[in-house]
Amino acid sequence: MSPPQSAPLRRIAHLDMDAFYASVELLRYPQLKGLPVVIGGGRRPQEEDPETARGERAPHKIPVAEFARLQGYSGRGVITTATYAARRFGVGSAMGLMTAAKLCPDAILLPVDFAAYQHYSRTFKDIILEIAPLMEDRGIDEVYIDFTHVPGGQREGGRVLARLIQKSIFDATGLTCSVGVAPNKLLAKMASEFNKPNGIAIVFENDLQTKIWPRACRKINGIGPKADEKLQQLGIHTIGELAQQEVGRLIDHFGQKTGAWMFDAAHGLDTRPVVLESAQVSISRETTFERDLHAVRDKAELGAIFTRLCAQVAQDLARQGYVGKTIGIKLRYDDFKSITRDLTLPDYTGDANAIRHHAGLCLKRAPLQQRLRLLGVRVGSLITASEHLTSLTKKAPEPMQGVQTAMDLTPADAP
DNA sequence: TCTGGGGTCCTAGGACCC
């Protein structure tokens, strides 16, 4: 037992909602509990709108037999989430629905209802904030929480507080989550996976060799398929093996920054703070076409999509209160290769026409021989609209505010 | 089995400036 007056141990929690999208759908359709269900994007196949066909019935009264199945799906959608029952068939996140249909044709396919997930996301985060105010948003279904100074945050290494949060979320929503509590974000993130679903895992510094080192390097958040492949080739498979490397060897193969980071990570070291908010960097919209399009032969269709994406980005900027000065596009060709083009303006903008115009200039710099499967529009180098206003009023009062000069009347976009 | 959409961060070269 440590004396109560000693400095509190740093205790960081990572909380991850279990099969989040699918679990929200099961709240609405409890009759699907225990069945293989996948949530996926893309158009509905065949048949007309199932909602209309179902009439006014309450969701929980719709017979299981009336739900769409994976079988016969055609399109370019992927699975965003699969229930645990579906995962037993080998289907999972990011898998194409066509592929999944072959593995589990009887799985029920539900469309993505982002608004519903947003609602539950807001709800569970609000519950956490009432208990522990230092929470970092890491996307729709996960957060970091600093337990260090929260009353009860040290008890049983954080288990008591983790249990309280789990119960509060479940009581309010019916949703389960998994929590890892550890000395830092890196270890907490790993720990939250240990006892999924609906589990808690507690990790202390002393547990490094027993609980962390036996695991695959790929379990480190930040080591993806490419880095893992390279590590395998070097004969490094587990985090323990990674930790035994000379840091110089890692730097030789991965560069100064990544090499040093990998070495620290393998030793369970991570000093990143839990941050309440961080400034947004970019806002983008992109779409994959139902069939590949050609810049010349499908010019009209492509042009309409392009303009719509720009309008959506402008709308998103306005709604979230940002302006930006880097306008960019992204193209994905039929062979799945992607390119980007961007340009930085002298002034910030959020205007749909300005975005469309400059994105058009970017497009002119891109090769357009090959057919396209995706088009995206992005605005980066964001600042908030209010920061922008402040900076404008502080600028030298060149031409008087509200007075147009002859120059200003020249259309910027003259043909 | 042909692979969504929305993001962040890093690298690296060239321009440009001091």
Add this chain to the structure above:
DNA sequence: TCTGGGGTCCTAGGACCC
């Protein structure tokens, strides 16, 4: 003249994450 180094911004690509 043939040799500088550092800092910052811009652009393109890529890895990675949810």
